[in-house]
Amino acid sequence: MKIALLGYGKMGKTIEQIARKRGHDIVLKIDKDDTDYDITKADVAIDFSIPSVAFNNISNCINNRVPVISGTTGWLENYDNAVALCKEKKGAFIYASNYSLGVNIFFELNKTLAKMMSALKQYNVSMEEIHHTQKLDAPSGTAISLANDIISEHDGYNNWKLDENGSSTIPITAKRIEDVPGTHTVNYESEVDTITIEHVAHNRQGFALGAVVAAEWIVGKTGVFTMKDVLNIG
Secondary structure: OEEEEEOOOHHHHHHHHHHHHOOOEEEEEEOOOOOOOOHHHOOEEEEOOOHHHHHHHHHHHHHOOOOEEEOOOOOHHHHHHHHHHHHHHOOEEEEOOOOOHHHHHHHHHHHHHHHHHOOOOOOEEEEEEEEOOOOOOOOOHHHHHHHHHHHHHOOOOOEEEEOOOEOOEEEEEEEEOOOOOEEEEEEEEOOOOEEEEEEEEOOOHHHHHHHHHHHHHHOOOOEEEOHHHHHOOO
16 A cells, blocks of 8 residues: 655654555655645555644545545644535545544543543543643644543533633643653542543554554545544444
8 A cells, every 4th residue: 555644753754664564655755834745646645744734635635536544633623624525525534633542442431431420410520631742732632532522421511621620611731741642631520539541652653553554444435434433433
C-alpha cells in the first residue's frame, strides 16, 4: 500500500516506522503547511499535521478520491464540512481524536461509567489531561471526546470548560509537561469517596499503529467512519 504522510513531526515519523514494518511504502512526506504536493500518488493518506492546514489536507484527499485518516485535533469547527464533502464526492474519511486501541476501549468504559453515575447525584465529575509541550491545542481532542461522551450519557452535565467550574459543566484541567505522550483522567468525587478511571500512554507506538491499521481498513471503502467501525467495538 502506498501511503502519504501529511504531517511529518514525531507522530508522522513513528507512523512511517510502523507502516514500513508492515510492508507499506511511504510515497509522500509533507511537513507542516506545505500545500504543493500530488496526493494522487498515494492509495491512502494519514494526516497528523497542524490545525491550520488539516481541513485543506483532508479536502484535497477527498477531492482526489484518496481515502484519508486524520488524527489532527483543533480543527473540528470544519468537521461537518469535511463530512459533507466526503458524502458529496463519495470519498472515504476517518477522524479520530485518538487512534490507540487502549484509548478506544477507555472511551467505552467512560461512557458506561457516565451512564451509571447519571442516577447518583452525589458525585461530581472532573477531568485532567497531560501532554507534551509541543501539543498546540488544549484541552486535547481526546479529552473533548471523553467530555462529550459523558454529556451524552449523564443527565447532570451539558457542557465542558477548560479550567472552569460551573453548574452542569465538566471542568477540564490541561497540563503540558516535557515528553509526556498523553494521560487522561476522569474523576467522580463525593463526600465519602472518589472513583477514578485513567489511561496512560507510555509512548506514541499505540497511536501510530492504530492509524496504520485504520488506513489499511479504509482502502476500498466509501463513507465516513470512526475507530469503532475499524475495531468493531459496540
